Amino acid sequence: MIFHRIRKVIVNSVNGTITVEGVDDDFVTVEYEIHGEADVEVKQEGDTLIVREKPKERRIFGIIKTSSEGRADIWISVPRNVEVEISSVNGPIKAENCLVRSVNSTNSGITLKGVEVSEVRTVNGSITGSIELAKDLDVKAVNGRIELEIQDIEGDGMITAVNGSIKLTLTEFCDVTIIAKTVNGKVEAPPREGRYELRVHTVNGSVKVEVI
Incomplete structure (x- = not known):
């Protein structure tokens, strides 16, 4: 996926890895690989791009339940002047050659x-x-x-x-x-x-x- 006119990227993950790399392009690219029961939500709000790993929801006897047995590994490339905020639970984070405003992790x-x-x-x-x-x-x-x-x-x-x-x-x-x-x-x-x-x-x- 390719996104233009982005000035800020926010990425959140649960269980999966996050890799963010600064490049010389003028657009943002997002790729991800899902393992097991997980989803990834990608949405653009003005000049901000939000990428979020979400547990997959299932309806069982009319009750919506979420699964914690999957993960999504996320790769993002950004122009070097785009601000990035990264957070993760249970998944490692790697950021390279980019402008990181904040990066937070738990158990990784x-x-x-x-x-x-x-x-x-x-x-x-x-x-x-x-x-x-x-x-x-x-x-x-x-x-x-x-x-x-x-x-x-x-x-x-x-x-x-x-x-x-x-x-x-x-x-x-x-x-x-x-x-x-x-x-x-x-x-x-x-x-x-x-x-x-x-x-x-x-x-x-x-x-x-x-x-x-």
């Missing part, structure tokens, strides 16, 4: 590659990959590790974990003061001051920050 991991991003959150999953530009960054993992490479940062940022270690690799373009803390673990971070403030905290786990 998040993988980023070359994205511009603001908010990344997961419960019972890891957050890994690379960020091209972090704008007012808010990253949080509960019961999972965080391992990120960050090319550049605009605005103050916060990266926190509960029951997970944090490993960051920053470039010299990241003009930040690093404030790193842990309650139960080891902290390794270079003394560094900059225009913005980057707080890196975990409760149970180590914190390691490198600047290359």
Whole structure:
């Protein structure tokens, strides 16, 4: 499916995988593969495209019931300037070379590659990959590790974990003061001051920050 004049994409999934990739086209494409009892709803509202995985509904003795035994794997390609909001329950998320306004998951991991991003959150999953530009960054993992490479940062940022270690690799373009803390673990971070403030905290786990 191809959609034109889209400025924002919202994608939600239950059980299935979500893959979003930024491309040089001026239109959005959506593909999906259904396994078992699941449906995918795709609708355009003005300049916003909504893609949602839904459990299949069945009528049994006049009562509508939903099935949790299926999944839909979703692939979306977007122009690089189109904002994307991604959320998933029980399915991994991968975003590459795109503008991610927010990405949220439960019981699944998040993988980023070359994205511009603001908010990344997961419960019972890891957050890994690379960020091209972090704008007012808010990253949080509960019961999972965080391992990120960050090319550049605009605005103050916060990266926190509960029951997970944090490993960051920053470039010299990241003009930040690093404030790193842990309650139960080891902290390794270079003394560094900059225009913005980057707080890196975990409760149970180590914190390691490198600047290359």
